[in-house]
Amino acid sequence: MSETMVIIGSGPAGLTAAIYAARAGLEPLMVEGMERGGQLMITTDVENYPGFPDGIMGPDLMEQMRKQAERFGTRIVTSDVSRVDFSQRPFKIWVGEDLYEADSVIVSTGASARWLRVPGEERLTGYGVSACATCDGFFFRDKELVVVGGGDSAMEEALFLTKFASKVTVVHRRDEFRASAIMSDRVFNHPKIDVIWNSVVDEVYGETVVEGVKLRNVISDEISDFPADGVFVAIGHDPNTKVFVDHLELDDDGYIITKAGTTLTSVEGVYAAGDVADKVYRQAVTAAGLGCQAALDAERWLESQDVPAATMESEHSKVG
Secondary structure (H helix, E strand, C coil): EEEEEEEEEEEEHHHHHHHHHHCCCCCCCCEEECCHHHHHHCEEEEEECCCCCCEEEEEEEEEEHHHHHHHHEEEEECCCCEEEEEEECCCEEEEEEEEEEEEEECCCCCEEECCCCCCCCCCCEECCEECEEEEEHHCCCCCCCEEECHHHHHHHHHHCCCCCCCCCEEECCCCCCCCHHHHHHHHHHHHCCCECCCEEEEEEEECCCCCEEEEEECCCCCEEEEECCCCEEECCCCCCCHHHHHCCCCCCCEEEEECCCCCCCCCCEECCCCCHHCCCCCHHHHHHHHHHHHHHHHHHHHCCCCCCCCCCCCCCCCCC
């Protein structure tokens, strides 16, 4: 099965790329994965995505984007990519045992937040448990919150949450942070932030929303209840790039490296968009923007390679 473009992943980046590519007449094939829609599928209220003044549920937003991509001719396969071969064109993508070949590929497989894997966490995700302060902090005005972690990300989350919360408590398993000195100092000196050292969260509890956590001191093994209105897990993200190891250039954290100012990867004709290549912003709207950019980059490259011209006028050539 030969395709002009295969898009791997179906979060905001992949679906936006699909919309642009489909409108350009490239008839993209999207391998959306068994966990389609990305991290927004576990996000309840999305209030910072432009165009929805009253907010929208994460799964509803992704379903609308999916329908829009399909409306313009995107074909979707609901399965996971098992392996790839980008050593020569056409590129080879295996979905289970099925082989697809493509002139161009956009990788938009996203990143997954690391979770604590403790009782109550999964059940209360979206109901007081979050891995994104920028996404959900607004909902916790005048609340008391727990941030779990000790790196720069945890410090950033804690400091951001002070804009809304009445109190933020950072829980860290060691007796010193891994974060940079400047970020640590900002946390230590903030009047709204306390720190609990040498402790881990053993459980998140609450009937329908978070009511608190059970903390275990790693030195004494003592268990204590700590009331809280929300828990923000900030122990890092893992890019979903295992299938691309040895096929694309990755950084030390496993994120796909792209050429500055573009979405081009280390392989000509292969592009990356969204959280799989962005470990700084990690927002739905920035992922969507990168998806647009990847589709335009790929379309222009395909034209330069004398791939058959698009059957529709491309969006970037229009006014408005």
